[in-house]
Amino acid sequence: MYVAVKGGERAIDNAHAWLAEERRGDASVAELGVAQIREQLSLAVNRVMAEGSLYDPDLAALAIKQARGDLIEAIFLIRAYRTTLPRFGASHPVETSAMRCDRRISATFKDAPGGQVLGPTFDYTHRLLDFKLAAEGEVADAPEAPPQPGPTPHIMGYLNREGLIEDEVPDEATPPDLTREPMELPADRALRLQALTRGDEGFILSLAYSTQRGYARNHAFVGELRIGGVGVEMDIPELGFAIELGEITLTECETVNQFKGSKTEPPQFTRGYGLVFGQTERKAIAMALVDRALRWKELGEEDQGAPAQDEEFVLMHADNIQATGFLEHIKLPHYVDFQSELELVRKLRREAEGSAAREAAE
Known part of the structure; x- marks a missing residue:
């Protein structure tokens, strides 16, 4: 047994070296x-920062390098490192209305107050490989950086002036911390x-896409999507x-x-919400769609039996580290x-063979 263990250790060491x-x-x-x-x-x-629950670009980049580009493995490394960090306190809720937006668009209002800012996006690029990027030493001419806009109010507030969208009353209670406490269902x-x-x-x-295809009847418009810098105060x-x-x-x-x-509740517009670290707009939009689908019960809607409406299914299977x-x-x-198992199947x-032989003999 000792030899086997030592042999296993050598194999693992060699695997690490390889x-x-x-x-x-x-x-x-x-x-x-x-x-x-x-x-x-x-x-x-x-x-990696968003799904690892740790905002540190340098550590996230290190994790990506260590994981050879496997983002889920990198997220695992970041979460493991996060557990070693002491907690000194809690910051104030961030004021996204004070965000200095690098990108800010609305699919519901063409002339949005404060203007639409396309920002750095793939939305208007051709999905064709740019072989110029493969040329070593090539440096593209950088455009002049536009002036940073000041705080930009939320578009949803303008829609709510007519009382056409549900009010969101802030909850003053301290929310539970999923990184430190196990999840309990039903979840708020x-x-x-x-x-x-x-x-x-x-x-x-995938869940968000399913809601758009009819599994929850969740037809949504992007009231506002914004990306930018926000100050963190404590x-x-x-x-x-x-x-700050x-x-x-x-x-x-x-x-x-x-x-x-x-x-x-009267006929009105309702909300879905997504907030994610970094420029991660696909995730933020998908999160908002799934958030809205999960709210069916509190809004008094009928349960369509859609996967995105099943709180236990969504929340217990969303975490890629647990799944991995x-x-x-x-x-x-x-x-x-x-x-x-092998012995059971043989038995x-x-x-079965003995029963078949007896039936044949009879």
Whole structure:
């Protein structure tokens, strides 16, 4: 047994060494630096920060490098590191109305107050490979940076002047922290939103797409999508007032959904909401659609039996780290379990063959 264990350790050490070699790749090619990943693969970095629940572009870039580009593995590394960090306090809720928007669009109002800012987006690009990017040493001419706009009010407020959209009353209670406490169902909206923003982008996207295809009858308009910098403030007891710790980039999406009314609510528009670290607009839009689908009960709607309306199904399967752990554990040794299964199948086959032989003899 001791020899087997030592042999297993050597095999694991060799696997680690081989992994490091594969990660480095061809030594004749310049090594990819963390700064390069942070600056040039920023959308991947944003996803790792969002689903890893830790806003640190440098650490996210390091995790991507260590994981050889496997974003779920990188998210796992970030979450594991996050558990080692002390918590000094809680920041104030961010004021997204004070966001300095790099991108801000609305699909509901052409002449949105404050204007539409297209920003850096793939929306208007041709999906054709640009082989000029493969030319080594090429540097594109950078356009002059536009002046940063000041605080931009939310478009939904203008729609609500006519009372056509539901009011959102802020909940003064401190929401539960999904990173420190296990999820309990049924979950309130604050907890659901935490789970969705940490959830796997592909899973949330698929659920959102299902709502658009009729599985929840969730036809939505993007009331506003904005991306930009927001200051983070925290109270300092020694000073007696709050100070700004820094600025983070967020993507916020508010959707407008038609609502025919219920026994308690008049016909009006309702809301879906998404808020994610970094420039992650696809995730924010998908999150808003799923958020709205999960609100069917509180709005007095009929349960359509759609997957996106099933709170337990959505929240318990959205986390890619939990899913990965449960999925990949089956590749670990299960020798004893399989031998018992194998013996059971053999026994059942013997019994079936014996029964068949008796029936033939009769």
